[in-house]
Amino acid sequence: MSLRDKALSYHKNPTPGKVAIVSTKPCETSAELSLAYTPGVAEPVKEIADNPDAVFDYTSRGNLVAVVSNGTAILGLGNRGALASKPVMEGKAVLFKRFADVDVFDIEIDSEDPEEIIRTVKLLEPTFGGINLEDIKAPECFYIEKRLIELCDIPVFHDDQHGTAIIATAGLINAAELAEKKLDSLKVVINGAGAAGISCARMFVAAGVKRENLFMCDSKGLIIESRDDLTDEKREFAQSGPARVLADVIKDADVFAGLSVAGVMSQDMVRSMADRPIIFAMANPDPEISYPDALAAREDIIMATGRSDYPNQINNVLGFPFIFRGALDVRARRISERMKMAASLALAELARQPVTDDVRAAYGGAAFSFGPGYIVPKPFDRRVIEYVSVAVAKTACEEGLAGRPINDWEDYRKKLAERIRKNI
Numbered sequence: 001m002s003l004r005d006k007a008l009s010y011h012k013n014p015t016p017g018k019v020a021i022v023s024t025k026p027c028e029t030s031a032e033l034s035l036a037y038t039p040g041v042a043e044p045v046k047e048i049a050d051n052p053d054a055v056f057d058y059t060s061r062g063n064l065v066a067v068v069s070n071g072t073a074i075l076g077l078g079n080r081g082a083l084a085s086k087p088v089m090e091g092k093a094v095l096f097k098r099f100a101d102v103d104v105f106d107i108e109i110d111s112e113d114p115e116e117i118i119r120t121v122k123l124l125e126p127t128f129g130g131i132n133l134e135d136i137k138a139p140e141c142f143y144i145e146k147r148l149i150e151l152c153d154i155p156v157f158h159d160d161q162h163g164t165a166i167i168a169t170a171g172l173i174n175a176a177e178l179a180e181k182k183l184d185s186l187k188v189v190i191n192g193a194g195a196a197g198i199s200c201a202r203m204f205v206a207a208g209v210k211r212e213n214l215f216m217c218d219s220k221g222l223i224i225e226s227r228d229d230l231t232d233e234k235r236e237f238a239q240s241g242p243a244r245v246l247a248d249v250i251k252d253a254d255v256f257a258g259l260s261v262a263g264v265m266s267q268d269m270v271r272s273m274a275d276r277p278i279i280f281a282m283a284n285p286d287p288e289i290s291y292p293d294a295l296a297a298r299e300d301i302i303m304a305t306g307r308s309d310y311p312n313q314i315n316n317v318l319g320f321p322f323i324f325r326g327a328l329d330v331r332a333r334r335i336s337e338r339m340k341m342a343a344s345l346a347l348a349e350l351a352r353q354p355v356t357d358d359v360r361a362a363y364g365g366a367a368f369s370f371g372p373g374y375i376v377p378k379p380f381d382r383r384v385i386e387y388v389s390v391a392v393a394k395t396a397c398e399e400g401l402a403g404r405p406i407n408d409w410e411d412y413r414k415k416l417a418e419r420i421r422k423n424i
């Protein structure tokens with residue numbers, strides 16, 4: 001069966017779609033019915049009306065995230081509309097649940113008007129403990145996220161920007177270590193100046209890459225100050241100098257980070273890069289250059305893609321479930337830059353630890369150890385939650401962003417491990 005047939009059958013059978021609601025309370029008898037529903041349900045209503053914080057005690061709000069999309073930038077497939085984004089949003093729900101036991105309602109909004117989206121999400125705030133924006137195109141995504149962060153008292157996080165950037169930064173820290181290069185000496189080329197490209201650029205700089213050594217290209221070539229078609233976000237990374245195409249900019253680069261479209265990187269471009277080049281071809285579902293093609297061009301590369309079927313998957317699945325888990329558990333009001341960096345550092349650190357038997361088992365007995373073929377942890381590594389969620393929650397507490405701070409971190413870590421053992 002082709003991948004297409006398998007994927008369609010997977011989504012169709014035995015029930016259409018990938019998610020369903022489960023009840024967490026018994027509702028088998030008339031006595032239980034009168035607790036779950038009227039008249040009993042009136043009691044928590046009154047409690048919450050008197051004390052809004054009680055919503056976290058009597059409803060599932062504290063564990064419920066909205067995955068919100070309008071379908072304008074679905075994976076690397078472009079604008080396919082809100083309806084067609086639903087399989088991806090259900091997919092995110094599955095991953096939230098599977099990896100971090102976070103519940104999700106997927107919300108597809110049929111609008112391309114930022115104000116309409118902002119208003120819709122703001123109105124839905126009482127339902128949710130957090131908002132994960134997904135597959136909304138640039139530049140609107142920047143404004144939508146910024147406004148919602150200002151308006152909401154719960155974490156709002158645009159996954160395609162920060163999720164991807166957090167994992168890519170973890171990968172970059174480790175790949176640079178393996179290539180024996182310092183972050184502040186790297187020449188970095190980012191191809192793609194959409195949501196993920198801009199956020200990666202910002203995080204790479206926060207991690208130590210020099211702003212002047214970072215060259216960002218979009219479909220028109222290098223982003224330079226003299227261009228008159230730049231958004232504010234692109235202007236942040238504009239270089240001086242003449243117009244250049246990617247094939248020229250990439251020469252002698254130490255790092256290529258692709259957040260663009262399939263196939264834009266050639267083997268000649270790979271060969272023109274510096275020694276031990278780091279290539280993260282992260283376009284989904286098909287990368288800027290395939291894993292086999294890049295390796296066939298030269299052997300000294302450290303290569304990653306967004307896909308799960310090759311080594312080094314740089315994909316936001318290593319981020320969003322665990323980041324929201326940590327943020328929800330301390331009732332963080334937002335997800336700060338420090339919390340994001342804490343997640344990156346935690347992922348980088350975990351990849352340097354020996355893998356455990358259950359990781360090997362989840363990957364058919366394959367052996368992984370820190371090196372060019374293993375620079376970021378595997379999503380099925382049960383320790384990811386212990387590293388990332390703890391780091392995120394701890395940083396929120398340190399920054400005074402936690403509505404319900406945790407004191408006993410060892411206890412929290414153990415509870416997370418226990419919670420996830422049932423799931424993965």
Ligand SMILES: O=C([O-])CC(=O)C(=O)O
Pocket residue numbers: 073074075076088135159160284306315316
């Ligand atoms: O869904 C994925 O695999 C990663 C992602 O968010 C995207 O490509 O938009």
Ligand SMILES: [Mg+2]
Pocket residue numbers: 075134135159160
């Ligand atoms: Mg996405």
